[in-house]
Amino acid sequence: MNHYNQLLEISNQLGVIQGISSQLQWDSITYIPKNGIQGRADQLAFMSKLFNKKLTSSTVGTLLNSLMKKLDDFDGFQRRNISVFNKEFERMTKVPLELLSELRKLTSKGQNTWAKAREKKDFKMLKPELDEIIKLKKKIASYINPSVSPLDVFIDQFEPGMNSSLITSIFNNFRPKLIRLLEKCNKSDLNNKKTKFNITMPRNVQEAFLKDIVAYLGYNFDSGRLDQTEHPFTIGGKGDVRITTNYNEKNFVSSLFGAMHEAGHGIHNQNIPQENYFMPVNLFGGSAGFAESQSRFFENIIGKSPEFWDYYFPRFLELTKKEINEDDFVIHINQVRPSKIRIFADELTYQLHIMLRYEIEEEIFNKDLPTHEFPQIWNEKVEKFLGLEIENDAEGVLQDVHWAGNYFGYFPTYTLGNLYNAQIYNTLRKKIEFEESLLNGNIGVVKQWLVDNVHLKTGYYDPSTFLEKITNEPLNSDYFINYLTKRYEKLFQI
Amino acid sequence: MNHYNQLLEISNQLGVIQGISSQLQWDSITYIPKNGIQGRADQLAFMSKLFNKKLTSSTVGTLLNSLMKKLDDFDGFQRRNISVFNKEFERMTKVPLELLSELRKLTSKGQNTWAKAREKKDFKMLKPELDEIIKLKKKIASYINPSVSPLDVFIDQFEPGMNSSLITSIFNNFRPKLIRLLEKCNKSDLNNKKTKFNITMPRNVQEAFLKDIVAYLGYNFDSGRLDQTEHPFTIGGKGDVRITTNYNEKNFVSSLFGAMHEAGHGIHNQNIPQENYFMPVNLFGGSAGFAESQSRFFENIIGKSPEFWDYYFPRFLELTKKEINEDDFVIHINQVRPSKIRIFADELTYQLHIMLRYEIEEEIFNKDLPTHEFPQIWNEKVEKFLGLEIENDAEGVLQDVHWAGNYFGYFPTYTLGNLYNAQIYNTLRKKIEFEESLLNGNIGVVKQWLVDNVHLKTGYYDPSTFLEKITNEPLNSDYFINYLTKRYEKLFQI
Structure with missing residues (x-):
């Protein structure tokens, strides 16, 4: 299998993993009984780790390194496949894993606190965690691209090319x-x-x-x-x-x-x-x-x-x-x-x-x-x-x-x-x-x-x-x- | 972490994987739309491969090898944990992987053919595949334990110790x-x-x-x-x-x-x-x-x-x-x-x-x-x-x-x-x-x-x-x- 097809094969596996996570999430929001929530969190964390590990593996790094060097050999569609994968790979490998995992935890905590704070109509309850999230987000942004504003890093993630x-x-x-x-x-x-x-x-x-x-x-x-x-x-x-x-x-x-x-x-x-x-x-x-x-x-x-x-x-x-x-x-x-x-x-x-x-x-x-x-x-x-x-x-x-x-x-x-x-x-x-x-x-x-x-x-x-x-x-x-x-x-x- | 705890940690991960597969299967039988079935098969095959790979990894082999040698150091509950894991490990590693994957395919095909044959009320439609399944099952049984009848190998799998x-x-x-x-x-x-x-x-x-x-x-x-x-x-x-x-x-x-x-x-x-x-x-x-x-x-x-x-x-x-x-x-x-x-x-x-x-x-x-x-x-x-x-x-x-x-x-x-x-x-x-x-x-x-x-x-x-x-x-x-x-x-x- 050539490098390009190898990359597609890995992408396909990532898609399968993502599909599994989606199904688990769907069930979490529609049909899960309340005592299943903790076990589901373990399942989602497991799949998310698997996704990250596969996405940022050295195999992928080597493949992308070789493909990016000869990008001109490929047609437009193939180039797009290679370059969007490369962009995501870089984004995920530039940030230390512990920061991403810290962010995941903060986010999950933050959402819970938000729900409570909204119930109590009291922003002060959320403030400490929001401070931490914003601080961490700035740090993560500086790993991804220190030469632009953190906001531009985030915007680009959702809307590539926008700032x-x-x-x-x-x-x-x-x-x-x-x-x-x-x-x-x-x-x-x-x-x-x-x-x-x-x-x-x-x-x-x-x-x-x-x-x-x-x-x-x-x-x-x-x-x-x-x-x-x-x-x-x-x-x-x-x-x-x-x-x-x-x-x-x-x-x-x-x-x-x-x-x-x-x-x-x-x-x-x-x-x-x-x-x-x-x-x-x-x-x-x-x-x-x-x-x-x-x-x-x-x-x-x-x-x-x-x-x-x-x-x-x-x-x-x-x-x-x-x-x-x-x-x-x-x-x-x-x-x-x-x-x-x-x-x-x-x-x-x-x-x-x-x-x-x-x-x-x-x-x-x-x-x-x-x-x-x-x-x-x-x-x-x-x-x-x-x-x-x-x-x-x-x-x-x-x-x-x-x-x-x-x-x-x-x-x-x-x-x-x-x-x-x-x-x-x-x-x-x-x-x-x-x-x-x-x-x-x-x-x-x-x-x-x-x-x-x-x-x-x-x-x-x-x-x-x-x-x-x-x-x-x-x-x-x-x-x-x-x-x-x-x-x-x-x-x-x- | 000592070897016993390492084994429990792997067992825990296998449990998480199995839980994910269960959830996917549950959805397949309750709520899946018909065009999702093929993608679901890919998801289940992916999880099943992951389970087998983790279960039969050389890490597990080494752990079990060491633990089985000093079984007397453990209490009854711990010994049971070690020995049932060991039994499953042996069962899964004794059989060549390609036979198991062939069996999986045959089984899935067999079930489909069964449904059609039942509809047509015609056993002859199922016969060729049943022949293959039985032949393969005998072969697999001889890998697991050549010294007893294949039927005893299967019974023991569902009802340990029975024959x-x-x-x-x-x-x-x-x-x-x-x-x-x-x-x-x-x-x-x-x-x-x-x-x-x-x-x-x-x-x-x-x-x-x-x-x-x-x-x-x-x-x-x-x-x-x-x-x-x-x-x-x-x-x-x-x-x-x-x-x-x-x-x-x-x-x-x-x-x-x-x-x-x-x-x-x-x-x-x-x-x-x-x-x-x-x-x-x-x-x-x-x-x-x-x-x-x-x-x-x-x-x-x-x-x-x-x-x-x-x-x-x-x-x-x-x-x-x-x-x-x-x-x-x-x-x-x-x-x-x-x-x-x-x-x-x-x-x-x-x-x-x-x-x-x-x-x-x-x-x-x-x-x-x-x-x-x-x-x-x-x-x-x-x-x-x-x-x-x-x-x-x-x-x-x-x-x-x-x-x-x-x-x-x-x-x-x-x-x-x-x-x-x-x-x-x-x-x-x-x-x-x-x-x-x-x-x-x-x-x-x-x-x-x-x-x-x-x-x-x-x-x-x-x-x-x-x-x-x-x-x-x-x-x-x-x-x-x-x-x-x-x-x-x-x-x-x-």
Whole structure:
């Protein structure tokens, strides 16, 4: 076997290991009994050690060393396989193992403390551990790349090629336009209309309806499942990509968009070519922004469009036996109303949540903002961006687990995903009849375009290159503003 | 770390690996979508290779070599840990790896072919693969221990210390008594009474009722789950032992005893001391006979006793809203009626099914019975033992997957489990008030006695030694006949 094939063989084994870990995690979140949790932690630690050991073995080092020297002998796809593997290898071997294991422990402790602190609405409880995590993260970043800011190291991990100065300039250009649109919506009668209908629904009815709708979107139940969890998520294996939602009996709209979001992730992952599933391009080449773009395409661009509901609404009524007016429903799911809690935010103000978190991350890593100032800065920015007054840490700085869970540099990918999305949507509309397809129940045409142009090749390029491949131009945040403006103008008659 | 602790550490890792494989298997049988099956096979093969590699590593060989030389330095429990690990190590290292991997492939193919052959009711379809499996099994047995019959090698694997001549003599002594009792039952009016009641029940009602009853038996839902599968089974992890049943909507009695049987396995496994869970005594020291004994204790000795139902029946009626007469029900679940299909057999004629299979296994391995004669011999024995005429292979030789699945030497453990059971029951009744405890709803007393005297120490001794420890005498099959006679005499008024 030549070196390249040897590398692919190792990558394949890493994929198998990762698939096993995913399955164990899925079970931990769905079906595990409480006394099984400790044993499961041992199993996950075992698999994670195995993964790291195989990834950073001297065999891999030797293979990569030899392959990187003759990169020109390979075609583009092969070069990508080699170089993303090499990047991950370097990232993992540059950091001393004990730091990574310390971080794992801190993270797991941090998430527990976060849950308790949020319950007590007291950020001070989390502060000591957050201090430690941030200190350790800075140290780890300096091992990986001492010549850039730690924040850039983290961003690059989730969104290869992206960095904080780029994000700052995108966000700075984008925010005023967003706020102008928000002000316009705020003045609209339809946006402020009280659309009262009964939003309760028994779980079994929700289940039948959600299974129907995600299958209609293109999610394949032969290669996946839909289950219940507290927080919706998608987890994948080869030929087996599972999604979940939280069946909120008191609010089916929240279960619905949870399921549509995860269906977007699921459809994306189900359409990665099976034969390449465990190749480095897929294991290490992905971008969080592109992943988020696809979930939001199905949740928002499709799932909140009047055209989609125009076709699906009769089926919705039939399955749920609800008595709801279609127009009311479409207005309801699109209403723009600043919320203190990010996950309940609408498509527009959601971006402001991301920006405020991102600005704080920037201060943490680029300006050494001390931890004890987090709550105050948070509350000030919520007031400034959303015009809302935070009353306690649980509805403020403690609402997200990300920082306690070591996800620094992740938030911007949510907004980047939306920007990619709108730009892709702009291209897609030139190639196929988008609204017409939705209206006629031909959603498959839209899904297939996304599969052919996005899903089949995610991970084959860095995100900025990939976006250009798909849309023939670099990232331009105006597409998102234009898309939102057009949608709200029509919906709210503004 | 000394050598003994090193061995325990490796055993612990093997336990973790085994727990992961169990979880993957559980999911394969409960929730996997169909396109995930191929990826799952890769995952299971990966874990199984990892297990074998770790078990048969030269490190383990060196450790065991050193420990076996100074076995006298250790106490009884430690010696058992060392020697059962050593036995497994020898078994696995004596056989060339390629033979084991060939067997794995043949077995997996064999099970598929079995399913197809059963559907077509045609044994000839399975014959070529069965030939190969038997040939390979003989070869493997000769590597493990060339000085005894292959059948003895297989029996010893499931029931350490047991062999075919012992089983033959036990069965030969036991069978005539069983047949006399069967004849007596056949003449009983109550046994022949048509107990007509509605045995259909919706799945959700069954689920609530079965969860209630297995929890009442002592199965702990904090350390397990009850799910639906085609064939009921129990699968364990540390702190997480899961059971299943087949919710047969057309016959709740069949789901009920499936669940009670698995609850017995579950309770047994849940009560293995957690701190020793992954020690060699538990990983390699178990006996299939003792495992089956505990499932049947809960299914039959407790679950078919009139006293149990006298207490639980009102609750059963309340949960299921059925209108059934208690006496009718108790007669119904105990009626003795020869069936062509083993898994539908009553407690008494079940043993005849085991004996007929065992006699054929004996001919296969001790007298080289050719495969093409299997159906004819099978049918003749069913006629002789059960007085029934087999019409096709699906209801005859193809009804069990065991042989196609490489489970030779396993059947006798089902009957051995019943024999252990009855002997343990005889001891238990001298120590605690069995019937009274059931009548008063104090089933916990019975369960606790089993936990203290059986579950806590399964695997610490070879089965025959363990049985003597518990009952103060060697295996005596009369206890089972006596138990059955007493139960049927009272129930059927014979």
